[in-house]
Every structure is written in structure tokens, then in C-alpha cells.
Amino acid sequence: MKTTYIKLSLSAVLLLGIYSCKKGEASTNELSNYAVADSAAVTTSDSISSAASMEVKDKQFIKTADVNMDVKDVYNATIAIEKSVQELGGFVTKSNLQSNVVSEDTYNTSDTEAMLIKKYKSENTIQVRVPTEKLGDFLTAINTNKLFLNSRTINAEDITANIKYSELEAKRNQKTSENIDKIKANKDKVALGNENMSEGNLQKLTTMNMADNLKYSTVDIYIKEPKLRVAEIAVTNSIDNKYRYNFIYDAKDGFVYGFYLIQRIFVALINIWPLLLIAGGLIYFFRKRKAIRPEQPKIQE
Known part of the structure; x- marks a missing residue:
């Protein structure tokens, strides 16, 4: 009985040792991989934030x-x-x-x-x-x-x-399009089709912008x-x-x-010729009247 117990104890110790070794090897590999990745990040990004090169699964x-x-x-x-x-x-x-x-x-x-x-x-x-x-x-x-x-x-x-x-919105838009196709042709079907197509185009544009910003x-x-x-x-x-x-x-x-x-003066005189004619007539009239008027004798003191 004692010999059996000793054998079982040795077997347990041996299995525990093997498990510990394997676990230790796995932990070492994980740390090594993490260290390599971290080291690479530091090497390529010595003075920048890790946010610039951060990658997270899913x-x-x-x-x-x-x-x-x-x-x-x-x-x-x-x-x-x-x-x-x-x-x-x-x-x-x-x-x-x-x-x-x-x-x-x-x-x-x-x-x-x-x-x-x-x-x-x-x-x-x-x-x-x-x-x-x-x-x-x-x-x-x-x-x-x-x-x-x-x-x-x-x-x-x-x-x-x-x-x-x-992705869900794209599927919903596709399903809506299929449902619209089942409706009989009328004004409402055309309006619904145009509205759904416009919504689908906006969704495609949003997806394209998102993909571009990711890239x-x-x-x-x-x-x-x-x-x-x-x-x-x-x-x-x-x-x-x-x-x-x-x-x-x-x-x-x-x-x-x-x-x-x-030239300007001459043209200006032409523009006012009626006034010049009247002025000339008045001057002639007063001069002629002055010539006709008899001279008064002077009174001797």
C-alpha cells in the first residue's frame, strides 16, 4: 500500500512538473511575442504616442x-x-x-x-x-x-x-428595395423607390468615406x-x-x-449767341441815344 502511494505521489509530481514546464513555455512565448511587438513599436515610434500604431483585434x-x-x-x-x-x-x-x-x-x-x-x-x-x-x-x-x-x-x-x-443599414435598404418591387406600379411605388434609392446612395457615400478614413x-x-x-x-x-x-x-x-x-471758349460763345445779340443791340441803342441827346450849355458864374 505504501509503495503504491509513493508511486502515485511521484507520478503526480512528475505530471505537475511537466504541466508547469509547458505552462512556463507558453507564458514565455507570449511574453516574448509581446516584448518583440512592444520593442518594434518603440523602435519605429521612438517619440510618438502608441495611439498612432495601435492595433486591437476585432x-x-x-x-x-x-x-x-x-x-x-x-x-x-x-x-x-x-x-x-x-x-x-x-x-x-x-x-x-x-x-x-x-x-x-x-x-x-x-x-x-x-x-x-x-x-x-x-x-x-x-x-x-x-x-x-x-x-x-x-x-x-x-x-x-x-x-x-x-x-x-x-x-x-x-x-x-x-x-x-x-452593414445592417445596407441590408435593410436592400430588403426595402425588394419589398417595393412587389408593389403594383403606381405613383406611390415610384416615390418610395426614389426615396429608398436616395437613402441607399447616402449610405453608400457614408460607407465610402468611412473606408477612406480607415485607409x-x-x-x-x-x-x-x-x-x-x-x-x-x-x-x-x-x-x-x-x-x-x-x-x-x-x-x-x-x-x-x-x-x-x-475751342471751348468759342463753342461757349456760340451757345450764348442770343444773349450776345441782345447785349450788342442794347449797347448800340444806348450809344445812339447818347449821341442824339443835345448838350446843355454851361452856366457861367
Whole structure:
């Protein structure tokens, strides 16, 4: 009896040891796989949030990001960002680069030359679409252009339920279409068919937009320069004085103007000829009357 008990105990210990070994091997494999995945995430995404490369079984996420940072040169940073987007298979949907002038002064350097000094800050608002699986790589790439990161927001919106609802709505729309086909042809059938088709088209559009947002992540980027930049532009000094007065041209212009002035005066006199005729008649009448009037003798004292 004792020998049987010892054998059973040894067998139990042996089985427990084998089970523990297998369990330990399984746990080790899981941890190794998790460690490899985590290590890969850290390697490819050293300075970005895990939300950019997050993947969950049976879940679908629409990912977006918003980055605000200072860069040394806005133009060069813009070129680098657009190049990174192209290399990753994405595209730029908006790029609004502008320079805000803080001050503008002109300094004369000679009688004919001057220097225009502009102090300004450049900024750019960029919106890009990149393949979702490469969002982390893109954020890492643009991070190399920063002087200072003001803010960064990464969103991963779970739309698993939305996708399921879209599928159910598509089935409902198809069923409604089949039921409408069974109705006898009349005005109501046409109206119901058009309404159902319009609803189906809107549902297809929603599904297409959802699929596009799943495939491509939208990234909004705002970059600016922290310090003022100075632009020196050579300009002509007092160019207005060069063309301010031209004697020959002004004399010729004055002669022509005088000729046209005489014409205007002559035309004006023609327009008022009745008044001139009346005035001439009155002057003639008073002069003739004065000539006829006898002169009064002077009284001698």
C-alpha cells in the first residue's frame, strides 16, 4: 500500500512538473511575442504616442493627428514634410504658407539706390493624408524638423459599431428595395423607390468615406518660426523725382491744352449767341441815344 502511494505521489509530481514546464513555455512565448511587438513599436515610434500604431483585434479605428511645432525654416520644413508624405504613399490636401510682415522700412544708400528692410515671421498650415499603417513613421519623420514641439494630439476613434451599423443599414435598404418591387406600379411605388434609392446612395457615400478614413489618416500640421527673419531688398531711391517734371512734355501739353481751351471758349460763345445779340443791340441803342441827346450849355458864374 505504501509503495503504491509513493508511486502515485511521484507520478503526480512528475505530471505537475511537466504541466508547469509547458505552462512556463507558453507564458514565455507570449511574453516574448509581446516584448518583440512592444520593442518594434518603440523602435519605429521612438517619440510618438502608441495611439498612432495601435492595433486591437476585432476593432477598427479612424486615426487623426494634430501637430503644432516651431521650426528653423518654415519653407525648408514644408518641403521636407511634403517629401515624407509622398515617400510614404500619402498626399497633401492643403498647404498655406505665408509671411507676416512685422515692420517695413526703407533706408537710402545713395542718390539713386535704397535698401528695403522687412522683418517678418513665416508660418504654414498643412493638412496631409497618409496611409494609416504608416502614421507612426510619418510622425517620426516630421519630428526631425522641430525646434520645439508646442503640442501634439493623436486620436484613435473606434468605429467598429459604426461599420456594423452601416452593414445592417445596407441590408435593410436592400430588403426595402425588394419589398417595393412587389408593389403594383403606381405613383406611390415610384416615390418610395426614389426615396429608398436616395437613402441607399447616402449610405453608400457614408460607407465610402468611412473606408477612406480607415485607409488614410488625416494629419493637421502647424509650423512657425520662433524668431523674426530679416529680408534686405534693393530698391531705387526717389524714383518719383526722375519723372516728376519734364519741361518739353509739359510745354507741349500746355500748348495743346491752350488750343483746346480756345475751342471751348468759342463753342461757349456760340451757345450764348442770343444773349450776345441782345447785349450788342442794347449797347448800340444806348450809344445812339447818347449821341442824339443835345448838350446843355454851361452856366457861367
